[in-house]
Amino acid sequence: MKPIATTRSATGIPTGRLAVWWVMASEIVIFGGLLAAYVMHRLGHPEWSNQAIHTNTWLGALNTLVLLTSSLFAVLAHQAAEHGEGRKAARLLLATAGGALVFLVVKSFEWSHEIAAGYTLTSNTFWSFYYTAAGLHAVHVIAGLVIMLVVAADAAKNRELQRVELIGLYWHFVDIVWIFLFPLLYIAK
Amino acid sequence: MSASAPAGTDSSAPHGHPEEGFFRKYLWSTDHKIIAMQYLLTGMAMALIGGFTVYAFRMQVAFPGESVPGFGQVTPGAYNALVTSHGTVMIFWVAMPVLIAAFGNYLIPLMIGCDDMVFPRLNRLSYQIFLLSAVVFIATFFVDGGAFGGAWTAYPPLSTKPEYSLTPLGAPLWLIAVALEFVAFLIGGINFVTTVMNSRAPGMKMFDVPIVVWMIIAASILFMASIGPLIAGAMMMLMDQLAGTHFYDPTQGGDPVLWQHLFWFFGHPEVYVVLFPALGIVAEVITVFARKKLFAYKTVLYTAIGTCVLSFFVWAHHQFVAGIDPRMANVFSVTTLLISVPIAEMLFVFIATLYGGSIRLATPMLWALAFLVEFLLGGVTGIFLGASAADIYFHDTYFVVAHFHYTFFPIAFIAVFAGLTYWFPKMFGRMMNETLGKIHFWGTVIPFNFIFIPLFITGASGDHRRIYNYNHFPDLARPELQDLRVLATVALVVLLAFQLVFLVNFFWSMRKGRKAEANPWKANTLEWAAASPPPHGNFAELPTVYRGPYEYSVPDRPDDYWPQHMPG
């Protein structure tokens, strides 16, 4: 049973959406801090570009594409949910989750190659940042994936349809973080 | 989780509801009031740890080398661990949970007139993570190598390399505990902010929200906005400690000063995170006991916002002599001094509120006024430190220590006592004992000044911080300085003894105190419209708001108060 507090909306914005925005705001400063630290280091160490050339830009680009596509599915899922089509929303969410999965598979392929080539977490501070930033992002992808499955399971039964939008918002955020990571880690060489 | 539940939770039980078991009602509850009590009691239990550690290390400073009764010999390593634990506990496990989480959880739904937080289960999760963080923190005392001793600021490389810190397990566990605490407060903060934005009672407009609620919200947002970089920094530090990275290791391309920036970018806003709720409590108590409308309500809000914004641009005043570019110091000196303007204005507003009042010096009011008296000294001594050139001398001396205790103690204890004695009747349906309350008040405020005034003097004489025995420094070993150190320690012991009066009063009144009416102080805000103590769901009938919270002594009305929910 929900408290009456949850059903009120003095701002006119649904409570769930408001909360997700605040979650995103607090996540932005976490990634912001990490990336700012990285950028400061990077400016102080021009020689890191010799390390950065060993990142695989093509796989990074592929993953960017994968995430963008999955975000598209999240938008479509939201639309379906708006129209009350729970089953369709669930299917589209599964497609989004599939994108997340592909992303993770590509990522682990990439990492295992880099590690095999001797570029590990500790080989140099560039690689430390590389694995930390991408790793933190990957954790968010995994979390998103799990939540998406839960939401999809509910949506398939036409329950809690407003959550489809919320997980979509979160997913766009994860996507945008990657859009920052990609040029900073892969393209700047 | 039941095993580690805070001691004394059970004694807060007024009378058991037959339909809910003890476990569901008190340990697994989603009721914001129960969660507030859990935070409060955990905070009080941690205050005992914070108090015990300070007792042990102050005794060592006053009587170096002698065995401390109840603790034993304080070795140099133990001294550092005690100081570090004291600072960490007091800020992260006493001030934060009591001021923000306990008061926030208790007051927000009641004062904005709704039945609970918007996400009650998230609220419970926040407390559980917090409790876990406290347990992890306490565990650091018992691991191999002992508790972390690198100061609450945890500057690397001391904190990242076990060969330097000699606490291979204590350091990472300490960091994990602090990080968990951050997560708990992030979750809690999101809940608070969303609740206040969306769930206010019908009719309650922005400027009808009581100041204390505003202040807790401002603090939550400030916390959220400043903690992110430190969470990232803590992750990097943990990886330096455990995974062998070199983010902060200068010999391998890292930068130790980076941590300082990340830490203080959070650390300075953090002091206002705890200050704001305290100011909020003081505002509520002063208006009620002076029967006065708050002087310039909107000004208080604007100055709070001004302080929040400025607080993001002052962090490097902790690093004037840390090896940053000296030209930067000038910038940060300017911003630091500017921050005195909004805070001064806020204090002036509170003082001005007293003008024309009808002041009753009940215990809560004594605490609230004492807050202003003591905090003023803490505030103005900050100016000495903010002036870059003067800070060359004062940095890392006891002058700094005295400065921040004159701010922190009023915040974490004096304001908290004001709040607890004021809302006690609401929380437990009974009144606290006034005589014991006054004894406790004088027995706390007087010794408090005797602890830290002497420490201003030793600081000005050159005593630097985190030293277990000043005899190694010929200029500091002077007997007249040692006398001051002994005075401070004795005053501390006296202060600690008087806290027993509080604990007795608190727990005795909870069961045996005089029964309280719903609105014993004749206050306006909505929590007093509920029964004392409020049942699950808070209000028999959810209130509608007709006016602002501070309509006291309105002319041409028979009563000198006019509750927010009263029509007409």
Next chain:
Amino acid sequence: MLTRYVEAASSYAQDIDGLITLITVLVGFWFLVAQAVLFGLIFRFRAKQGVKAQYISGEEKSQKRWVTIPHMLVLVCDVFIIVGAVRVWTDVKQTLPPADHTVRIVSQQWAWTFIQPGPDGKLDTEDDIKTIDELHVKEGATYHFQLLSRDVLHSFSVPAFRLKQDAVPGRLITGWFKPTRPGAYDIQCAEICGIGHGIMAARLFVETPEEHQKWMEKLSPVARAPTPQAEAEQENTPPAEGASAGAGAE
């Protein structure tokens, strides 16, 4: 003001003391006024039978003046303090007057090594003079210091000089001081650096030029047999606890 508590023995100590006095006066004034008003109001407006409190919103201009004017004045005081602080700071930390001598200060867990040039006046030569936990300097000469750390953060602090500077591993930080009063003073480590932080003391001797000359001659490696300090240096072992070299030499 500060000299009541601690001696002033460097050229810029007075400047810093002057700034501190300025702050004390400005801030002290406000502190006292605020306390006086606070206590005054508490006594004046104690609850009396039958007297109702006044209703003042504080939102009108004529009322708000009571806080806005003081806060403007506080701002003016801030400006004075800032100007003072920046001027002194620029002198002490931002400019480097030409040096008569240079001394290298190496901090480590938990000892200070001071390296001064020998008779040839250059560092990093054969005749450098190394001392541990004691630093001898000449009255009236301007010194540059090069501050280094071998392990963690330390802070080179000489209260009598009003000098403090953190040592950061991986960086060389340069600063200056000019001793003006002969005597022996504490050198402290002012940044926590592990369990020995509390014993990381050293002693600073400000000597007259003649005394200093004598000391140089005694220690100049050309003529010297290895001193106990130099040996300790080579083995890189910090001195035993409590062996504050300065105290012994007094």
